[in-house]
Amino acid sequence: xxxxxxxxxxxxxxxxxxxxxxxxxxxxxxxxxxxxxxxxxxxxxxxxxxxxxxxxxxxxxxxxxxxxxxxxxxxxxxxxxxxxxxxxxxxxxxxxxxxxxxxxxxxxxxxxxxxxxxxxxxxxxxxxxxxxxxxxxxxxxxxxxxxxxxxxxxxxxxxxxxxxxxxxxxxxxxxxxxxxxxxxxxxxxxxxxxxxxxxxxxxxxxxxxxxxxxxxxxxxxxxxxxxxxxxxxxxxxxxxxxxxxxxxxxxxxxxxxxxxxxxxxxxxxxxxxxxxxxxxxxxxxxxxxxxxxxxxxx
Amino acid sequence: xxxxxxxxxxxxxxxxxxxxxxxxxxxxxxxxxxxxxxxxxxxxxxxxxxxxxxxxxxxxxxxxxxxxxxxxxxxxxxxxxxxxxxxxxxxxxxxxxxxxxxxxxxxxxxxxxxxxxxxxxxxxxxxxxxxxxxxxxxxxxxxxxxxxxxxxxxxxxxxxxxxxxxxxxxxxxxxxxxxxxxxxxxxxxxxxxxxxxxxxxxxxxxxxxxxxxxxxxxxxxxxxxxxxxxxxxxxxxxxxxxxxxxxxxxxxxxxxxxxxxxxxxxxxxxxxxxxxxxxxxxxxxxxxxxxxxxxxxxxxxxxxxxxxxxxxxxxxxxxxxxxxxxxxxxxxxxxxxxxxxxxxxxxxxxxxxxxxxxxxxxxxxxxxxxxxxxxxxxxxxxxxxxxxxxxxxxxxxxxxxxxxxxxxxxxxxxxxxxxxxxxxxxxxxxxxxxxxxxxxxxxxxxxxxxxxxxxxxxxxxxxxxxxxxxxxxxxxxxxxxxxxxxxxxxxxxxxxxxxxxxxxxxxxxxxxxxxxxxxxxxxxxxxxxxxxxxxxxxxxxxxxxxxxxx
Numbered sequence: 001x002x003x004x005x006x007x008x009x010x011x012x013x014x015x016x017x018x019x020x021x022x023x024x025x026x027x028x029x030x031x032x033x034x035x036x037x038x039x040x041x042x043x044x045x046x047x048x049x050x051x052x053x054x055x056x057x058x059x060x061x062x063x064x065x066x067x068x069x070x071x072x073x074x075x076x077x078x079x080x081x082x083x084x085x086x087x088x089x090x091x092x093x094x095x096x097x098x099x100x101x102x103x104x105x106x107x108x109x110x111x112x113x114x115x116x117x118x119x120x121x122x123x124x125x126x127x128x129x130x131x132x133x134x135x136x137x138x139x140x141x142x143x144x145x146x147x148x149x150x151x152x153x154x155x156x157x158x159x160x161x162x163x164x165x166x167x168x169x170x171x172x173x174x175x176x177x178x179x180x181x182x183x184x185x186x187x188x189x190x191x192x193x194x195x196x197x198x199x200x201x202x203x204x205x206x207x208x209x210x211x212x213x214x215x216x217x218x219x220x221x222x223x224x225x226x227x228x229x230x231x232x233x234x235x236x237x238x239x240x241x242x243x244x245x246x247x248x249x250x251x252x253x254x255x256x257x258x259x260x261x262x263x264x265x266x267x268x269x270x271x272x273x274x275x276x277x278x279x280x281x282x283x284x285x286x287x288x289x290x291x292x293x294x295x296x297x298x
Numbered sequence: 299x300x301x302x303x304x305x306x307x308x309x310x311x312x313x314x315x316x317x318x319x320x321x322x323x324x325x326x327x328x329x330x331x332x333x334x335x336x337x338x339x340x341x342x343x344x345x346x347x348x349x350x351x352x353x354x355x356x357x358x359x360x361x362x363x364x365x366x367x368x369x370x371x372x373x374x375x376x377x378x379x380x381x382x383x384x385x386x387x388x389x390x391x392x393x394x395x396x397x398x399x400x401x402x403x404x405x406x407x408x409x410x411x412x413x414x415x416x417x418x419x420x421x422x423x424x425x426x427x428x429x430x431x432x433x434x435x436x437x438x439x440x441x442x443x444x445x446x447x448x449x450x451x452x453x454x455x456x457x458x459x460x461x462x463x464x465x466x467x468x469x470x471x472x473x474x475x476x477x478x479x480x481x482x483x484x485x486x487x488x489x490x491x492x493x494x495x496x497x498x499x500x501x502x503x504x505x506x507x508x509x510x511x512x513x514x515x516x517x518x519x520x521x522x523x524x525x526x527x528x529x530x531x532x533x534x535x536x537x538x539x540x541x542x543x544x545x546x547x548x549x550x551x552x553x554x555x556x557x558x559x560x561x562x563x564x565x566x567x568x569x570x571x572x573x574x575x576x577x578x579x580x581x582x583x584x585x586x587x588x589x590x591x592x593x594x595x596x597x598x599x600x601x602x603x604x605x606x607x608x609x610x611x612x613x614x615x616x617x618x619x620x621x622x623x624x625x626x627x628x629x630x631x632x633x634x635x636x637x638x639x640x641x642x643x644x645x646x647x648x649x650x651x652x653x654x655x656x657x658x659x660x661x662x663x664x665x666x667x668x669x670x671x672x673x674x675x676x677x678x679x680x681x682x683x684x685x686x687x688x689x690x691x692x693x694x695x696x697x698x699x700x701x702x703x704x705x706x707x708x709x710x711x712x713x714x715x716x717x718x719x720x721x722x723x724x725x726x727x728x729x730x731x732x733x734x735x736x737x738x739x740x741x742x743x744x745x746x747x748x749x750x751x752x753x754x755x756x757x758x759x760x761x762x763x764x765x766x767x768x769x770x771x772x773x774x775x776x777x778x779x780x781x782x783x784x785x786x787x788x789x790x791x792x793x794x795x796x797x798x799x800x801x802x803x804x805x806x807x808x809x810x811x812x813x814x815x816x817x818x819x820x821x822x823x824x825x826x827x828x829x830x831x832x833x834x835x836x837x838x839x840x841x842x843x844x845x846x847x848x
Contacts (some may be wrong), residue, residue: 044848053693054845081694085848087687091598092586100588106694143691259593 003063004029004151004182005050005135012045019045021206022059027184029150032177033082034197035186035212042206043186044084047155051081064150077105080144084155084186086137090129094139099126101143106123108147116142134160141169145176154185158192170196222259227269228252228277237268252276303402303412307419311385314774315427318381321778322374323434325785329365330442335793362439362446366454366524368789372494373781375458375518378427379490379786382466385423387482390551391414391473399556409551413474418546420466428459454524460536461518465490467543475550490515491666499658503623514539591697591705595679596712603671607717610659610667611724617658618728621651651734652814655725656744661809662784664721664748665755669780672714672756677772679706681763681838684847693846702837703764707834710756718749736814743818749824751808755780757833765840804829 005027012020020042027033037043048054050061052072061068063075088097102108117124122138131139137160144152152269158166173183173196187193193200194214202209227233235249243260258265269275390413393399402412435451438444465486493515500506510516517536521529526615547598589596641736649655680703683689692702722745729736759776763769787805790796800806807826 044360048690048846048848051694053690076694076696079694083687083690083694085687085690088688088691089688092588096586096588100594101691101695103589104591104692104697106696110525111384140691 002029003027003062004031005033005061005063005153005184006264007046007050007059007061010046010049010056010061011058012042012049012054013057020049020056020204023206023208025201025208025211027182028199029182030177030180031198032173032183032185032196034193034200035184035203036188036190036193036200037186037203038188041203044155045206046203047084047153047184047186051075051079051153078150080147080149080152082140082144082152082154082157086140086159088128088136088139091127093127094122094124094131097139098124098143098146102146103146104282112148113142113146116145116172119172120165132160134162134165137161138165141172145172149181151182151184154183156187157185158187158189166192222257223280223282225254225256225258225265226277226279227254227275229254229269230274230276233273237272238265240264241268256295303407303415303418304422307385307389307416308422310388311381311419311423314384314425315378315381315423316430317774317778318377319427319434321781322377322431323438324367325782326365326369327432327438327442328785329369329789330362330438330444332789332793332796333365334442334444334500335795345496362444363524366435366446366449366451370435370454370458371519371524373785375461376490376494377781378424378431378458378462379465380487380564381427382420382424382462382503383483383486383490383685385420386466386469387473387479387486389413389420389470390547391471391477391479394477394556395479403556409556409808410548412647413470413548413551417467417470417547420470421463424459424462427462428455431455431458435693447467449524450527451524453526453528457518457521457523457533457536460533460540461515464514464516464536464540464543467547468563471543471547471550475554477554477556480809483640499620503620538751540773541829560652591692591702592708595675595706595709598678599671599675599709599713600814602674603713603716604720606667606671607720610717611720612662614655614659614721614725615728615731617655618725618732618734621654621734622732624649624654651729652736652740655729655734655736656809656814659725660744660748660814665751665780665784665805665808666744667721668714668717668748668752669755669776671717672710673759673773673776674753675706675710675713676756676759676761676776677763677769679703679760680708680761680841681769681772681806684767685769687848689846690848699842701837703760703834703841707757707760707837710760711753714749714752714756717752721745721748737817740814740817744813746818747808747813747826750823751804753830754804754826754833755783757830757837761833761837761840764837765844767844767847 002025004107005025007023007025010020010023010025011018023042023046024238035043035046045054049056050063050068051283052068052075055069059114064078066075068075089100092100096111098108102110102113107232116122117138120138122135126135128136128139137157138232140180141154141157144154157169170192173185175196183196185193185197199211199213200217201211222290229252232252233254235247235254238244238254238256239247241258241260241264243258244265247254247256249255269278326491387435390399393402403409432451435455439446468489469482469486472485473479476482493513496513497510497515497519500510500818510520512534517529519531521532523529525764587593648657680689683692693699725745726738726741728734729738729741747794755776759772762775766772783803783805787809788802790800790803800810804826807819807822811822812820813819
């Protein structure tokens with residue numbers, strides 16, 4: 001099966017600034033791929049390069065097996081795109097906006113558009129300038145989905161949307177993947193990606209740090225541990241332990257993230273102090289993510 | 299922060315002022331060099347009435363006086379005034395349009411303080427512009443070794459400064475009261491153009507002099523400061539009005555709710571919101587049409603096109619009727635004029651209906667109207683969508699970049715044709731009603747040539763828009779090229795040794811053949827069309843090979 005998106009050695013520099021450095025990535029057909037990184041990591045640059053809005057300094061990219069530059073127009077028959085900084089024509093209504101892009105793309109089923117609008121609770125009759133930013137974002141999401149494209153590329157799609165609508169949006173994303181189509185979304189909010197993505201690519205300072213299955217990432221042995229003692233214990237006692245991070249002491253408790261040897265941790269906790277309680281939970285992606293940054297970064 | 303609002307605003311605008319002043323200085327040099335080649339002896343023997351009627355009052359000041367009059371009185375004053383209006387309309391209303399006003403006022407500064415900083419910036423900008431013109435006015439004659447004894451450049455520049463400050467402050471006031479930069483710029487710019495027209499035209503007819511005094515431009519130029527020095531009374535009128543407008547601005551900006559919408563609202567939208575004018579607004583602006591790129595582009599600019607087209611058509615109608623009001627003696631006076639002088643005052647014999655219409659409607663006003671439409675369409679077409687961010691979505695559609703460029707160019711052609719057609723119809727109606735001896739076929743010819751000329755400058759805007767993605771660059775390049783082209787065609791033919799160079803100017807192919815008098819010049823039309831097509835053809839690769847801004 002053809003990959004939905006590939007990049008090979010994709011690099012983009014703006015003057016001296018290297019926004020993307022030798023990015024090699026393959027997004028499979030039928031998956032939801034989350035592209036994670038902090039602001040300014042290069043997520044938007046990667047998306048805009050793949051869409052031929054800007055041109056790579058080196059390397060190349062394909063979408064549905066077609067070259068991102070040479071076949072740019074053909075590619076756009078098969079994609080939906082939601083820009084990160086969504087802008088639309090202020091004087092058009094939501095309906096006019098969708099009609100305009102539907103006319104340019106062709107193959108839009110208006111029954112489906114109405115269904116999407118209903119699911120997102122979007123009012124299409126108002127002018128774009130009169131929408132709140134969240135409602136404007138809904139129009140942007142509808143236009144990215146409306147022609148049932150093979151690949152939907154969305155840059156920070158949840159911006160400004162309230163939690164209920166976010167849930168519906170995530171369901172829509174899952175459905176697209178179930179139909180064998182692909183969703184590529186960038187985000188800096190990991191909880192969102194955690195809920196919808198099959199795989200996650202982590203980017204920092206223009207470099208792809210890793211690509212992991214969300215499941216694998218989560219099962220990485222980072223745990224969030226709380227130790228409760230009968231008297232206050234200084235955090236320093238644990239901070240030099242191998243695998244310990246973010247060690248903080250509150251009253252009688254010590255909190256830390258830990259991916260080291262549990263024996264060593266318990267040895268310190270029990271030999272020198274009186275341990276009253278211990279709780280351990282799976283870390284969320286946020287912490288795993290931060291862990292990656294520290295290692296790859298400084 | 300008062301200081302930083304001030305410095306920020308000045309920094310934002312100073313480059314435009316510098317470029318304009320340097321350009322005007324160069325134009326002054328060109329004009330003086332050309333005039334120096336001409337034998338002006340005939341000029342001193344003319345009856346004063348003729349010179350008055352022709353708007354030339356610098357008698358006795360020779361080459362220098364005429365050159366200053368031509369460059370500073372009209373072009374210089376309109377340019378510096380226009381830049382002041384741009385700065386003034388951007389001051390409060392522009393920040394509201396950009397949505398930055400909220401951020402600005404979140405700082406511990408009152409609205410009045412912010413507004414005063416903006417006004418101080420306006421004063422500095424106009425002063426810098428005037429000083430530069432003054433310096434240029436001193437350097438150019440020295441460099442060219444031309445005697446300018448008796449010309450009071452300083453007094454002329456002082457009047458020009460007060461005049462531009464007034465227009466800038468009018469824009470500030472309109473923006474402060476409405477919060478709409480387009481209303482501020484359009485209102486002040488329109489009134490400035492009207493004032494200039496009224497001041498130059500009204501004194502020619504009986505009783506018109508008194509009416510002309512109602513227009514602010516009168517207090518800039520009517521006292522001929524380059525000959526008579528500063529007229530304290532006139533200067534006081536301009537500055538007094540400016541202070542009154544400043545006070546009105548402070549009141550206006552403090553009494554209303556500031557606008558928070560990021561998007562601009564047009565006058566048309568305002569008319570639409572009012573139930574009494576909604577039907578009219580819809581008729582003018584039309585419903586949004588989105589079936590394709592050219593259709594949507596045309597629909598975007600329909601309001602502007604119809605308003606501009608109707609204005610210039612109205613001007614054509616009015617001027618044709620006004621011609622019958624001109625005193626009989628004028629045609630006899632004009633018959634005595636040497637050709638060189640006629641060329642100097644606009645290249646036309648104002649005593650014939652064709653010459654009069656060409657001078658009043660076609661040689662300047664119609665090109666300005668067309669460039670207003672084609673330049674706007676060309677600049678906004680690509681760079682406007684790019685700056686607004688909508689180009690991202692447009693390019694995510696299966697459309698070639700070349701189709702986008704060509705689609706926008708097609709819309710530009712259609713809109714320019716509408717302006718050309720409306721002008722033809724309005725003027726034709728005036729000619730028929732007034733029973734003037736002007737060929738309607740020739741009228742069609744000059745309308746068509748003007749339309750093609752407008753398309754050439756629109757294509758300049760489109761090319762810069764495609765290559766840079768910046769609206770301001772596109773607009774200023776198109777306007778700058780148009781100004782230079784106009785100057786080349788107006789001044790170079792006056793001196794034989796330079797005359798051939800006028801062929802470099804697109805204006806040469808518009809009026810060079812005297813289309814209103816002698817009919818269609820198909821060769822000239824072909825040249826203009828070829829330039830337009832070449833520029834559009836260049837815009838395609840310029841846009842295709844470039845990364846989108848963002």
